[in-house]
Amino acid sequence: MLDERKLAVLRAIVEDYVATREPVGSKTLVDRHQLGVSPATVRNDMAVLEEQGFIAQPHTSAGRVPTDKGYRLFVDRLASVRRLSIPERRAIESFLDGAVDVEDVVQRSVRLLSQLTHQVALVQYPTLTRSTVRHVELVPMDRSRVLVVLITSSGRVDQRIVELPGDPGDHLIGELRGKLIAAAVGQRLPDASATVADLITTFRPEEQPLVTAVVATMTRAFSDERSDERVAVGGAANLARFGTDFDTSIKPVLEALEEHVVLLKLLGEATSPSMLTVRIGAEVPYEELSATSVVATAYGSTDEPLATLGVVGPTRMDYPGTMAAVRAVARYVGQTLSD
Known part of the structure; x- marks a missing residue:
């Protein structure tokens, strides 16, 4: 363990070396920093820091530079991360x-x-697997196509056109929209994929082919992991x-x-x-x-x-x-x- 004075010397060496990229000597430290001790005392402290691997001498008669171990201690001993102006x-x-x-x-x-x-x-x-569903919207485009809009908590907006095997009608679109919102909003995308798939059987047999087409598109959107990479x-x-x-x-x-x-x-x-x-x-x-x-x-x-x-x-x-x-x-x- 280093005492506070040696930590102050290490902190001063790191700050000076980062600013100047020049090896730092004891006289420079005394001149630039209010350490309250003599150059001889600073030299003794630097010798201890070097012995313990926190600083190193790049070549003979040069000052000292921080090592990875020295930077690590400097970062670990930061009282707090300073706030930006x-x-x-x-x-x-x-x-x-x-x-x-x-x-x-x-x-x-x-x-x-x-x-x-x-x-x-x-x-x-933004990682899709960490995102949740914020909103789902179905927008009829004509008698056999609907626009599926998915908005996630990451701000991603995914729009996909679904070709339907028939005319869904306004009533079915409204019912499906409501069930999709109730089942998916607030769910993480991987969980929502399974939840909406369970909706298919809640519709009448003659409606299920249309519902399946929309749900299949939704689950593909939920599992699209391209942005994760x-x-x-x-x-x-x-x-x-x-x-x-x-x-x-x-x-x-x-x-x-x-x-x-x-x-x-x-x-x-x-x-x-x-x-x-x-x-x-x-x-x-x-x-x-x-x-x-x-x-x-x-x-x-x-x-x-x-x-x-x-x-x-x-x-x-x-x-x-x-x-x-x-x-x-x-x-x-x-x-x-x-x-």
Whole structure:
């Protein structure tokens, strides 16, 4: 365990190194930070930190830089994630307020997050298996076709035209609409699929072929998992600013970020909007990304998380600022989709 003074020294080293990318010496720390001790005492504290693996000396006669272990302790000892300023929060809100649909929300969010953090932003599309049915509508188009409209809690609107084996008539359309709403609204999509299938036998035999055509289309919409596998990526060019932060080349990092399986794995540990997940260096589950850190969280309500978002950047990251931006964007994305 480190005492508060050594923790203050470590915090100062992390902050200075993130800001300057220059190894930090004891005299610099005393000059820049109100540590209340002499350079000799700081040197002793730095020696302890180095011995315990929290900082390292990149070469002889240089200052010290944080290790992955040092960044980990720094993040773990943050008293709280700082709040964004009022102008920053207003900018996020106004930027997302103009979105017209789920696709637009995701694309705006990934651009916004990459601009706020200057990192690579990842935003998973709302996961259907976590969504619930908000509304179902049947709109007759002519005597043998009906438009099925599904609206989910994630804000997704799915419209499908059903070719019917006959004229359903207004009465049957109205009865089916009412039963679909009663059976499906508020249900998670996988559960709703089974519930609406049970409705077929509640209709008269001569009506069942028409009802089956509509129900089959509804269940296909409920089980369409394409969006579960989609991740929007933005700001990859930001990594060019940090080229020297990577041991050899940023090419393996960029190649890894092109694999959606990798992206889903990076975001997969974030399961609750109330908690941020931070993985640093070797904690990231891919060797190609061992020089990076990942900050992620879920978005949506605490009871109903819809998907995840986050950023990937070098371990020399502004963790307090990045964590604040990720948390704030996730909160506004959840609110926007809910509205």
